[in-house]
Amino acid sequence: MRIATFNINGIKARLPRLIEWLEETRPTVACLQEIKTMDEGFPADAFEKIGYKAIWHGQKSFNGVAILADGVEPIETQRGLPGDDADEQSRYLEADVNGVRVASIYLPNGNPQPGPKFDYKLDWMERLRTYAKTLWDAEIPTALVGDYNVVPEDKDIWSPRALADDALMQPQSRDAYARMLGDGWTDAIDTFNPRGGVWTFWDYQAGAWQRDHGFRIDHLLLSPELADRMQAAGVDKEYRGREKSSDHTPVWVELAD
DNA sequence: ATGACTGCCTCTGGCAGA
Numbered sequence: 001m002r003i004a005t006f007n008i009n010g011i012k013a014r015l016p017r018l019i020e021w022l023e024e025t026r027p028t029v030a031c032l033q034e035i036k037t038m039d040e041g042f043p044a045d046a047f048e049k050i051g052y053k054a055i056w057h058g059q060k061s062f063n064g065v066a067i068l069a070d071g072v073e074p075i076e077t078q079r080g081l082p083g084d085d086a087d088e089q090s091r092y093l094e095a096d097v098n099g100v101r102v103a104s105i106y107l108p109n110g111n112p113q114p115g116p117k118f119d120y121k122l123d124w125m126e127r128l129r130t131y132a133k134t135l136w137d138a139e140i141p142t143a144l145v146g147d148y149n150v151v152p153e154d155k156d157i158w159s160p161r162a163l164a165d166d167a168l169m170q171p172q173s174r175d176a177y178a179r180m181l182g183d184g185w186t187d188a189i190d191t192f193n194p195r196g197g198v199w200t201f202w203d204y205q206a207g208a209w210q211r212d213h214g215f216r217i218d219h220l221l222l223s224p225e226l227a228d229r230m231q232a233a234g235v236d237k238e239y240r241g242r243e244k245s246s247d248h249t250p251v252w253v254e255l256a257d
Numbered sequence: 258a259t260g261a262c263t264g265c266c267t268c269t270g271g272c273a274g275a
Contacts, residue, residue, distance in 0.1 A: 009274085013263085111274080167275085203275065204262035247262085
């Protein structure tokens with residue numbers, strides 16, 4: 001099975017591109033972030049037409065996540081990240097698909113830093129780590145995939161200096177991500193590209209795509225049950241160059257059945 | 258050196274993104 005994640009930056013603006021990508025690459029599960037719509041605006045019919053069933057957690061204007069599955073209904077297991085009842089942002093959705101637990105994650109950006117948004121990001125990362133441990137302890141085959149808004153190491157960006165003051169690059173952000181890996185979660189893209197140089201995001205501004213000024217912030221973290229099944233992982237880079245593209249690319253991992 | 262683009266909802270400009 002193929003598990004993919006794609007920060008689409010607006011499901012209404014991106015729908016033709018999204019349908020195209022699903023039909024061309026046919027992931028078993030597709031986790032989406034930044035759908036940027038309320039629940040009632042989600043175009044479930046368009047996905048049904050091409051054989052995908054979906055669940056989604058929307059929010060007006062910002063954030064919003066979804067999980068699409070090829071030919072089967074995702075069985076929802078969690079909506080919203082536990083650990084803060086006051087948190088109303090739609091950034092976490094989780095489901096079982098074909099015996100695999102899959103989470104669609106849109107981790108807070110955290111800029112500007114320092115400040116309340118950065119504090120929220122770090123809190124969110126600790127909540128994620130705490131919750132992920134419960135999945136780990138239950139020995140559920142789990143994939144935590146999405147836009148983590150963390151550049152894990154200097155090898156994961158074209159220029160570490162360019163974003164040195166950015167929330168995506170701060171030691172606290174990186175340490176929190178590293179603690180997840182320290183707990184045993186496997187970064188699929190990094191496993192197949194240990195020397196780095198793989199990007200999943202290119203800014204719309206300043207000709208970043210044309211200059212290949214990108215970085216890696218969309219990640220697939222696998223529990224040991226799934227890491228053992230990894231066959232390949234990659235980035236669907238060409239979609240960043242198409243008309244009306246998202247600023248992120250799809251990222252995927254192929255697992256043995 | 259600076260700013261640079263895009264989507265959203267709409268107070269069509271301000272916010273958010275990364």
